[in-house]
Amino acid sequence: MPERDRDRTDHLVTLVRHHLGDEDVLGVYAHGSATLGGLRPHSDLDLLVVVRNPTTHARRAALTEELLKVSGGEGRRPVELIVVVHGDVRPWRYPPRRDYLYGEWLRDAYERGHVPGPEDDPDLAPLLTMVLRADTPLHGPPPAVLLDPVPHTDLRRAIVAGVPELTAELESDTRNVLLTLARIWSTLVTGGIRSKDAAADWALARLPAGHREPLAHARAVYLGHERDERWDDGVRPCAEHMVRAIRAAYEDAAE
Numbered sequence: 001m002p003e004r005d006r007d008r009t010d011h012l013v014t015l016v017r018h019h020l021g022d023e024d025v026l027g028v029y030a031h032g033s034a035t036l037g038g039l040r041p042h043s044d045l046d047l048l049v050v051v052r053n054p055t056t057h058a059r060r061a062a063l064t065e066e067l068l069k070v071s072g073g074e075g076r077r078p079v080e081l082i083v084v085v086h087g088d089v090r091p092w093r094y095p096p097r098r099d100y101l102y103g104e105w106l107r108d109a110y111e112r113g114h115v116p117g118p119e120d121d122p123d124l125a126p127l128l129t130m131v132l133r134a135d136t137p138l139h140g141p142p143p144a145v146l147l148d149p150v151p152h153t154d155l156r157r158a159i160v161a162g163v164p165e166l167t168a169e170l171e172s173d174t175r176n177v178l179l180t181l182a183r184i185w186s187t188l189v190t191g192g193i194r195s196k197d198a199a200a201d202w203a204l205a206r207l208p209a210g211h212r213e214p215l216a217h218a219r220a221v222y223l224g225h226e227r228d229e230r231w232d233d234g235v236r237p238c239a240e241h242m243v244r245a246i247r248a249a250y251e252d253a254a255e
Contacts, residue, residue: 009045011070012079013138016049019063024052026086027140031130044104047138048131049083050146051099054118060100061115067102068110078104082127089128092148095158096124105173125150125158130193152191159184160250163243170239174231178218181242188249197223207241214238 013028032046071079083100098121106116129150131143140146163184170177179196182203187193194202200219204212214235220226 008070008077009047009138012045012047012081015063015066015070016047016081017139019066020049020051020055020059020083024055025139026050026052027143027146028138029131029134029140029143030136030138031127031134032080044078044080047079047081048127048143049081049100050086050089050140051083052086054085055083055099057115057117060117063100064102064110064115068107071102072104072107080104082124084124086146089124090146090148092150092154094125094154095120095122096128097121098124122158122161125155126187126193129155133193156188156250156253159187160246163246167239167243170236174214174235175218175221175229178215178235178239178242179222181239181246182215185242185246185249188246188253203242206245207238210234211238211241215242 009030016028017025027050029048029050030046031048032044067079067081070076079102081100081102082098084096085099088097088099097118099118101116101121102110106114128147132147132149135142135144137143163181166177166180179200183194183196183199186199186202190202197219200215200222204215204219207215211234214231215238217226217231221229
């Protein structure tokens, strides 16, 4: 991780411990691109925080206000920070419950005063799996001390459950949707969780030639090899082909 990003991550850990209470923060863990081959030009800084007790509205509001100042903007990486209560994820149950979420895509809502609160979140299944496999504590013990492994059946149904909501954002978040579909497809078939560019490589080798260009372009932009994010009419057929492949892989495993 570049020194600038390492310094920012250290600062985020300090913010979390200050605003959520040092006595309540059991662990802070890196996941995502930083632990799957390295941060890319468009990567977020992804952190999972495990706390002892549910956070209060006041603490979540104060943390949100601080994150708005340090996430995104000129020269700053976006931050995705998720908080879970230890007792909500251990022992494991499905769907798992999220206590707090900060993500740059919700900035407008935060700036209007929205303070995210607890809700069930199936997407925690792949996230906790990545945290356990990455084994990268920034504060606290190794993640396996606090987190149970996610059963593979729950991981599979969680990532498939999110596909309709994901594809609804195809026009507004094309690059990320295509790369995430490739990651879901590769995880269902292989059981591994790849970085977005590695998942795109895997999917490109399996896509028909006529559907490859949009995903190849998404990968190139993600890696910083191309800057122009203009998209052509091939995007939706590419996405629809991957969705069909995802459904087929999920149904094959269920038989």
